[in-house]
Amino acid sequence: MSTLTFTLNDAPTTVEVRDNETLAEVLRYRLGLTGTKIGCNEAECGACSVLVNGLPIDSCLYPALKAQGASVQTVEGLAPEWRRATGDPAALHPLQEAFVQGGVPQCGFCIPGVLMTAKGLLDRNPTPSDADVRAALKDTYCRCAGYSFILHAIQAAGERVQAQRTGTNGAAAQPLLPALPATQPPLNVIGRPLPRPDAVDKVTGAARYTDDYVFPGMLHARTLRAGVPHARIKRLDTARAKALPGVVAVLTAADVPGEKNHGLVVQDWPALCADKVRYVGDAVAVVAAETREIASAALGLIEVEYEALPVVSDPVQARRPDAPTVHATGNLLKHIKVRKGDVAQGFAEADVILERTYHTPFYEHAFLEPECAIGRIAEDGRVEVIVGSQIPYQDRSQIARCLGLPDDQVRVIGALIGGGFGGKEDIAGQIHVALLARVTGRPVKMLYDRHESLVFHPKRHATQIRVKVGAKRDGTLTAVETELYGDSGAYASLGEKVMTRATTHSAGPYEVPHVRADCYAMYTNNPPAGAFRGFGVTQSAFAVESTMDLLAETLGLDPVALRRQNLLRVGGVTNTGQVLRESVGITRCLDLVADEIKRRPAAAGQPAAASRKRRAWGLALGYKNTGLGGGAPDKAGAEVELYTDGTAEVRTSAAEIGQGLVTVVQMCTAEELGLPPARVRVLLSDTDRTPDAGPTTASRQTFVTGNAARLAARTLRQAVAATLAERFDQQPDNIRFEEGLARFDGQAVPLGEAAQLMQQEGRMPRAVYEYWAPATQPLGTGGDMHFAFSYAAQAAEVEVDLDTGEVKVLHLIAAHDIGRAINPLALQGQIEGGMIMGLGNALTEEFIVEQGRVVTDVLARYKMPSIRHAPPITSFIVEDAVEAGPYGAKGVGEIASIPTTPAITNAIYNACGVRVLKTPVDQDQLLLALKRGDREVA
Amino acid sequence: MAHWQHYYQPTSVGEALTHLQHHSGAARVIAGGTDLLLEIQQGHRPPVAALVDVTRIPDLVTVARDGDWCYVGAGVTHTAIVASAELAQAATCLVESCGVIGGPQVRNVATLGGNVAHALPAGDGTLSLVALDAEAEIAQAPGAGQTPARQWRPILDLYRGPGQSAVDASRELIVRFRFRAAGPGEATAFKRVMRPQGVALPILGLAAWVSVQAGVIAAARIAVGPAGPTPMRARRAEAALAGQAWTPEALPALADLVVEEARLRTSPHRATAEYRRELILPLLSRALTLAVRRAVTATSAPEAAEEA
């Protein structure tokens, strides 16, 4: 141990530390300053950034003793410093204020690091240019990717810092609210930009994610992972690990008292493997110990002997008759079929037939918060699990099943979630911590490091997609045939559902008379694949939208015109036989984007003729279902309660993963009750206190839980009206709810008083609503497979360097039909974040697995887009309402990610004449193709 | 991080060497730690008993000019190098190469000495030091009763192979580097190509030093990496340049000479040898053109990197 004496947030601080602790560990675990986040522990993500003597450093890789005698500032010190400087005891630092008002925090996990990096910048340069901000934030990542909001907020804050320094009043500073796309006139609350209720906590460091919780006597758990892709377990001996001092429990499959497997659809995933492992991330044993170091050391003492089995490494191989089998049931998870008309006839009618095969790799969610779960035994003896999960109720039932307990003996409490994107739907440590808490009787925390997170959790499916299209000379599509292989990895997860979506959407948002699609979702010995923003449709959109551009070129038609003439319209029939009756805004989206491209002078900024750089635009479309569909009951519950202080609380178990569901339910409740949104609290994800809202997936929560909150609030309003009507002898219809008051006949009763009246009359001022979305039909039955679709058109301007193959995206244009903009601020955050993710898929990201072994097992090898990749985005909103949606809204969470990749690859073709049939674009292969005169990179 | 037990922060070279000596091989020099700690943490290097932090030793954190010579302490951070007005003019390529290492958080702690001692053939700081024909001052633990020995060694002598330094950081340390500042008609430039996905290491980097006297390239030095197990000087191309009037038309032939001499490899998930070969010409052309322009116009504002 050594004594570390330093200045922390302007206060002299002395703390005893071990010589080998990092500054991040000392701040978080010794000093309780959990605002500083750890996203990677490898100096890659910037989440742990703090200022040391005014300079940002990555505290995760910074020996604490380096700070000896230094001045350290963390996010917790930001507001106090500003308060001292200004004398305003309530103020936030301008950066914090600008982040809150400017809608920067989504999941919030990156925010402390971004703030501190920005603080370091503004301290030196309060008026940074765009380039200055991009340079300063180069390695401070936001996976929710609100980069343009970040840029705007930092510059707007800088102006205020500068004004304070120079004693000017800052009135000339730009507004904190960033420019947002135009939307229709708002209602009282709906349609107005609203900062998130958790934004202030997210900028002060007070926001608590799972690893920020500490309980007395808490043990630390770690998981022993297989490390081999396919093997039989011949021997497993935990004796030496159990004997290590400080180890409290070591559990293996034999210690799982209930069901041995979990799984969201198919229960095929062992909580702990007994006889066989199917991928490198399989859990073989779990250890709980007094410290994380001891738990880690114990893993090394567990003896496992494996007998290697042949590895199934890709889905095409998996389907061969002689392939080794991953599961006893065979390698085929599901053969998914879409049939419409008769493709043979369609191709016979075609003047042109084109066929190409596309490949997409696994992609990683790279949510900045690695998985963490805490299990403990509550006073009443029940098991409690704290976790940031996208599906709290299904977590509960999966935990209960494996523990052999009824569901009501388990309580799942949601912590804030530092990003999900589909990657926090499957069980991670939830079952393990519950088991360990039961065995040890003590609270147990299981925190994955980045390496474990990368290796363990399900990815976006790697796919091979063959597209064959037939068309008339005038561009009319006559037939589309697709064949998809989806690599579902070792376990089913949501693989079947994901690949079903990939398949049903594989002919694009077009009306095609003859369609045939076959998809083979296969088990392999790769990490499982499951839900990921776009749910299979990112992959098929890349294939079909690339093919559409090829077709346009072959026919000598304008790609915009070709698309326009084949688009789905109201009255049209989808590939699955669904007749679209409303809300098909795709034509409008396409027109907006095409016009915007035209409006921009093509030659503007075109590099000089002598330059070896080429610029061009490319365009792509996409559509995506809202909701589970396919006949799955799609429902959500919400409860709204009015309090005597005039506030309300809305409760539901929908997950807030950064997408802005909190403001959606808050705003729907406020709108219906006539309350200012600030008086509506939101309580999410506690299976004891909040009704089930189903999984946070399939862009469904705004629709289903938004509706549940809206209708619960409406029901409550009606109950309040009924009470007041009786009491004051009014017609209930006469009572209007505005600004927290119930008004009638010149009278105004504050809602707090109304709540009191209800209580006096023995009625609870509370309403629960279980909303059922319109029924859907299973694939193959020809009815409504989905109750709504969102649509998008996007365009990208790229620059290709003909000498190096480097590709840069210069500008993005987008138009999204999302029914109704409930909160335009959060909406734009989702749109930009989704598009930047699509850009990442096109250019920067690739999760590499070779023979079942993960190559990209550290963040240094998996590069998500940084602020330097994020171009300006021109965004349009189309609000083609869905009758059943809340105020007309449908989903937005996924659609924005879908057309971006093909828009970029189409632009690359237009710029340099090489078509990329495989993502991500590899500058190496692109350059070699250019040199060789190849037209395609396969 | 339970990978070392003691962390020392000596304030003199002698004190640092004493700590190393005391642990007889089980302690190791640490500067910014941005390479070392990751290596230890990820199991690429065994845990050590002690780390000896050299960034509080005044000799190691000083940038100085003495006549024609520039001295840069091995513990100087990349941020400090980028901020140095002296180096911007005297060693533009070094400022440019240190400016593209990592992001600001890494550059605020990572050092030039660490970059050199990490011994990658394409370390960005390394390539510029090679083009500058720098020397490194190495201090060794003394024998009993002796004062620490210090010795200047040519930069290229410090590289044994990829990641293998001739400096044994468990017994010796680099104190500082020295090289001649750009004189009249002399200038440098650095260029590299990265790739956004896969393993985040440079695909190819190139630093150039030229002396242009009376319209003729009097001398040139070109450093390229990775083009072999250690940083490479493109001596054939240098020789071909010397004594010639500068003309861009000569570039393709020069690039061919570099390619002949370079041992370009395919690194999985990073770059094919073929791609690297294709990059030699554009990198050489960009760096040389820039260096010559600087030499001729006597201007030397370092260029900010455009790469992502």
Ligand SMILES: Cc1cc2nc3c(=O)[nH]c(=O)nc-3n(C[C@H](O)[C@H](O)[C@H](O)COP(=O)(O)OP(=O)(O)OC[C@H]3O[C@@H](n4cnc5c(N)ncnc54)[C@H](O)[C@@H]3O)c2cc1C
């Ligand atoms: C996110 C990230 C991005 C990076 N990007 C780049 C990049 O673009 N280009 C690049 O070249 N590098 C890059 N690096 C690698 C690294 O940051 C640099 O090589 C850096 O200069 C190393 O310096 P350091 O002070 O951190 O070295 P340390 O990690 O402290 O030390 C590295 C090695 O050198 C030894 N050593 C250190 N100082 C001395 C000394 N004075 N005498 C003797 N031995 C010594 C140590 O024992 C160790 O073996 C990156 C690293 C990270 C984490």
Ligand code: FES
């Ligand atoms: S950079 Fe430190 S946690 Fe990622």
Ligand code: FES
């Ligand atoms: S808000 Fe930045 S990572 Fe989620």
